[in-house]
Amino acid sequence: MAATRFIRGLLLAATAVLVLTPATAGAAAAQSxxxxxxxxxxxxxxxxTVSLRCEPVGGSHPNAAAACDSLTTAGGDFEQLGQxxxxxxxxxxxxxxxxxxxTWQGRPVHxxxxxxxxCVAASAAGAVFDF
Structure with missing residues (x-):
């Protein structure tokens, strides 16, 4: 009886891993x-012109980490940067x-x-256009 419960527990854990793995893999692919x-x-x-990559941070932007932070705070909405x-x-x-x-987290950006x-561009856009 204890062995049956143990096996059921293992099967339940394995099923949970299989169900959660695709969602995690999709989230990791949402690079910007x-x-x-x-x-x-x-x-x-x-x-x-510069390139900016977030998640992981990189590109030729001179302050990529701050630019990514600004975009993350704005939810990727460039219109919110002006605020x-x-x-x-x-x-x-x-x-x-x-x-x-x-792309920002897999969504197209134009x-x-x-x-x-x-100066206003660099200040208003929270480091995104500060280059």
Missing amino acids: DLTLTIAAKDRAELPR AHTGQCTMELKPVVGTAHG FEKEFGNQ
Whole structure:
């Protein structure tokens, strides 16, 4: 009788592992890979482009960890990044356009926003466009 309970326990544990493994594998595959660009609206300067990878953090972004943290805090919603403007920038009007294309946790991303200048872009987007 004790042996039967032991075997049933092992079978139940093995079934739980098999059921949970696909969900865990799918979550691990939800990597985020983005191409970020900052371009002068008047095209007077060459655009700057970096790659950003989150989960694990990497890419050519100079502060990838902070950029990933900002996006995670915003739930991957680039529109929410503008709510975090905390820096002090000059009133210089030199518009730049920030774009992001790729995937965030497996979801497609296509984002474009105009900022008053590079400082505002870097400050408002919580390190995402700070490059």
